[in-house]
């Protein structure tokens with residue numbers, strides 16, 4: 001099945017597809033082909049994937065993880081607070097998404113699925129912890145945690161649970177690179193909820209009543225992508241505020257990034273300076 005580049009153009013005007021986005025599209029397209037005529041199966045796969053990913057970021061974006069990292073950045077207090085507040089909102093959204101997808105899966109009520117839900121939930125939490133340790137802690141700072149997280153990552157790679165395009169990003173990096181990476185992962189989260197929206201519209205008998213919620217969560221994911229892009233654009237490779245960026249410009253851009261509704265402006269139209 002061809003990769004629908006057009007759907008990425010609809011993601012806040014961005015037509016750029018990274019390897020992460022491309023691999024995810026192939027994954028979704030494989031499910032669409034395999035479950036053609038069996039939308040219930042595709043729905044369950046998408047729900048389980050969404051559950052694991054939402055659990056993952058509910059850990060990886062938490063204040064406990066990002067707080068110390070933000071505190072260590074070479075930034076003025078006001079700038080740091082702007083970033084902290086925007087990222088806290090992202091995390092609160094993710095916590096709400098976890099609750100939503102757990103409840104949606106519970107409504108399906110099949111015993112076998114119950115076991116899969118537990119497995120997926122656990123995998124998501126362990127994955128979130130692994131990503132948090134690997135991306136934010138150096139060996140010298142936390143040798144035991146790093147060793148455990150490295151082992152978990154190796155097991156995830158061997159078992160094929162960690163997408164190939166993602167693997168090289170799960171290591172210590174600048175905050176700028178961490179945010180750039182999450183621009184792409186939030187794009188895939190948006191795509192997952194967008195596919196759920198399509199299913200709800202195409203097979204209303206299956207999950208039509210959820211279409212509005214799916215659309216709302218997809219919009220949340222796109223706002224998250226815009227927040228991470230704004231922070232990445234504001235920082236240089238050494239995590240300092242870029243010379244042409246002011247705290248007022250950053251505040252204005254973050255406000256636009258978090259704007260709800262169809263009238264959300266294109267980020268690049270708002271100067272960071």
Ligand SMILES: [Fe+2]
Pocket residue numbers: 054093094097189221
């Ligand atoms: Fe989410």
Ligand SMILES: [Fe+2]
Pocket residue numbers: 057094186189220221224
């Ligand atoms: Fe998100």
